[in-house]
Amino acid sequence: xxxxxxxxxxxxxxxxxxxxxxxxxxxxxxxxxxxxxxxxxxxxxxxxxxxxxxxxxxxxxxxxxxxxxxxxxxxxxxxxxxxxxxxxxxxxxxxxxxxxxxxxxxxxxxxxxxxxxxxxxxxxxxxxxxxxxxxxxxxxxxxxxxxxxxxxxxxxxxxxxxxxxxxxxxxxxxxxxxxxxxxxxxxxxxxxxxxxxxxxxxxxxxxxxxxxxxx
Amino acid sequence: xxxxxxxxxxxxxxxxxxxxxxxxxxxxxxxxxxxxxxxxxxxxxxxxxxxxxxxxxxxxxxxxxxxxxxxxxxxxxxxxxxxxxxxxxxxxxxxxxxxxxxxxxxxxxxxxxxxxxxxxxxxxxxxxxxxxxxxxxxxxxxxxxxxxxxxxxxxxxxxxxxxxxxxxxxxxxxxxxxxxxxxxxxxxxxxxxxxxxxxxxxxxxxxxxxxxxxxxxxxxxxxxxxxxxxxxxxxxxxxxxxxxxxxxxxxxxxxxxxxx
Ligand SMILES: Nc1ncnc2c1ncn2[C@@H]1O[C@H](COP(=O)(O)OP(=O)(O)OP(=O)(O)O)[C@@H](O)[C@H]1O
Ligand SMILES: [Mg+2]
Numbered sequence: 001x002x003x004x005x006x007x008x009x010x011x012x013x014x015x016x017x018x019x020x021x022x023x024x025x026x027x028x029x030x031x032x033x034x035x036x037x038x039x040x041x042x043x044x045x046x047x048x049x050x051x052x053x054x055x056x057x058x059x060x061x062x063x064x065x066x067x068x069x070x071x072x073x074x075x076x077x078x079x080x081x082x083x084x085x086x087x088x089x090x091x092x093x094x095x096x097x098x099x100x101x102x103x104x105x106x107x108x109x110x111x112x113x114x115x116x117x118x119x120x121x122x123x124x125x126x127x128x129x130x131x132x133x134x135x136x137x138x139x140x141x142x143x144x145x146x147x148x149x150x151x152x153x154x155x156x157x158x159x160x161x162x163x164x165x166x167x168x169x170x171x172x173x174x175x176x177x178x179x180x181x182x183x184x185x186x187x188x189x190x191x192x193x194x195x196x197x198x199x200x201x202x203x204x205x206x207x208x209x210x211x212x213x214x215x
Numbered sequence: 216x217x218x219x220x221x222x223x224x225x226x227x228x229x230x231x232x233x234x235x236x237x238x239x240x241x242x243x244x245x246x247x248x249x250x251x252x253x254x255x256x257x258x259x260x261x262x263x264x265x266x267x268x269x270x271x272x273x274x275x276x277x278x279x280x281x282x283x284x285x286x287x288x289x290x291x292x293x294x295x296x297x298x299x300x301x302x303x304x305x306x307x308x309x310x311x312x313x314x315x316x317x318x319x320x321x322x323x324x325x326x327x328x329x330x331x332x333x334x335x336x337x338x339x340x341x342x343x344x345x346x347x348x349x350x351x352x353x354x355x356x357x358x359x360x361x362x363x364x365x366x367x368x369x370x371x372x373x374x375x376x377x378x379x380x381x382x383x384x385x386x387x388x389x390x391x392x393x394x395x396x397x398x399x400x401x402x403x404x405x406x407x408x409x410x411x412x413x414x415x416x417x418x419x420x421x422x423x424x425x426x427x428x429x430x431x432x433x434x435x436x437x438x439x440x441x442x443x444x445x446x447x448x449x450x451x452x453x454x455x456x457x458x459x460x461x462x463x464x465x466x467x468x469x470x471x472x473x474x475x
Binding site: 043111113114116117118119120121122123124127131132135136139 | 281283301303307308309310311312313314316318319320321324333334337338339379382383386
C-alpha cells in the first residue's frame with residue numbers, strides 16, 4: 001500500500017499515458033473505421049475491395065505484429081516515429097478494423113427503405129450515408145463500439161512492451177522493484193483500468209437508452 | 216420519339232410531348248423476366264393508375280423510373296432527358312421524380328419538418344429559412360402542420376404517409392410516383408391519404424400511381440394501365456377499363472377484385 005502511495009505521481013503519469021493512447025487512438029480509429037465502413041457499402045468496387053481487404057487483414061492479425069511493424073519495420077523504410085506515435089498509429093490501424101465491422105453491422109441494420117428514400121430525393125452517396133444512414137447506424141453500433149473501445153483500453157498495454165511507459169509497463173517496473181507488494185500493485189493498476197472502462201460501459205448504457213427514445 | 220399508340224387522355228392534347236416515356240424496357244431478376252417490352256408515355260398533368268395482379272411487375276415498373284432498379288434494355292426519358300446510369304446527372308433527374316413508398320420510409324431520426332427540408336437544403340441548396348417556410352406550407356397542405364416537431368414514429372400511418380408526400384413535393388418534382396401508398400394503412404386512414412393525392416392530381420401534378428384503390432382509379436385516373444406477367448396488357452380510360460375491359464386477363468382480374 002505504502003509503495004502505491006509513494007509512486008502515485010508515476011502511476012498518475014502512466015494512467016494519463018494509457019488514457020491518452022486510448023483516447024487519441026480511439027478517436028482516430030472511429031474516423032478511419034467509419035470511412036472504411038462507408039467504403040464497404042459504396043457503389044465503387046475498388047473501394048469495397050480495399051476496405052474489405054484492410055478490415056479482414058487487420059482483424060485477423062495479432063496486435064503485437066501490428067506494433068512490431070510500426071515500431072521496427074517502418075523506420076527501416078525511412079519513416080520514423082517516436083515510440084508513442086508508433087503506438088498510436090498501431091492501435092488506430094488495428095482498432096479501425098473492428099470499428100469498421102461494428103459500423104458496418106449498424107449500417108446493415110438500417111431499413112433499406114431509408115437509403116432508397118434518400119436516393120429517390122436525389123441525394124448523392126455521400127449525403128445518403130452522412131445524413132440518413134450513418135446517424136441511424138451509429139445508434140445500433142453503440143454497444144459493439146463500446147466493446148471495441150474497452151478492448152482498445154486494454155490493448156494499450158501492448159505499448160508497454162514497446163518502450164511506452166503506460167500503466168502496464170509501470171506495473172512491471174513496480175512489481176520488480178517491490179516484489180513483496182505484487183498483489184497490491186497489480187490490484188492498484190487494475191483499478192486504474194477499471195476507472196477508464198467502467199464509465200465507458202455506463203456511457204454505452206445511457207446512449208442506448210437515448211437511442212431507444214430517438215427511434 | 217415513338218408514336219403514341221395509346222388513346223390520348225381526355226382533355227389533353229394528343230400532340231403534347233411526353234413528360235415521362237418508357238420505350239422497349241426489359242428487366243430481369245435472374246431468370247424471371249419481370250418487365251417485358253414496356254412502352255408507356257405520360258404527358259404533363261396526366262394521372263396514370265397502374266393495376267395488375269400481385270407479382271405482375273407494378274412496383275418494379277415504378278422503381279425503374281427513378282432507377283432504384285436498373286433496366287436491361289430500353290430507354291427511359293424524363294422531360295425528354297435520358298435517365299443517366301449513375302453520377303450527379305442521375306441524382307439530379309431523381310430529384311425531379313418524387314417517390315412515395317408503401318412503407319413511408321420517413322427518415323426515422325429526423326423530425327417531420329427536417330424530413331421535409333433536408334433534401335431541398337442539401338441537394339438543391341435552398342437556404343434553410345426558405346426551405347422551412349416552404350416545408351411548413353407543404354405540411355399545412357397535407358394537414359400535418361401541427362406535427363412538425365415530432366419524430367415520424369410518433370405519428371399515425373396516415374400522417375406519416377402524408378408527410379412522405381410533402382417530403383417528395385418539397386423537391387418540386389415534375390412527376391410523382393406512388394407505389395401502393397395506402398396498402399400499409401389501417402382502413403380508417405386510407406381516405407386521408409387518398410384525399411391528399413386527389414388534391415394533388417387536381418392541382419395538375421403528373422402522377423403514376425400503383426394502387427388497389429379502385430375508387431381513386433375510377434375518379435381520378437386519366438388512364439388505367441393494366442399489367443400482367445411483366446407486360447402492359449392494356450391502357451384505357453377508367454370508364455372503359457372498368458366497364459368493358461378488352462383483354463381476358465383484365466376481365467378476369469376485375470371479376471376477382473370486384474366480386475368479393
Ligand atoms: N429484388 C428482387 N429480386 C428478385 N425478384 C424480385 C425482386 N423484386 C421483385 N421480384 C419479383 O419480380 C416480380 C414482380 O415484382 P413486383 O414487386 O414488381 O410486383 P408487383 O406487381 O408490385 O406485386 P405486388 O402487387 O405484390 O406488389 C415478382 O415475381 C417478384 O417476386
Ligand atoms: Mg408492388
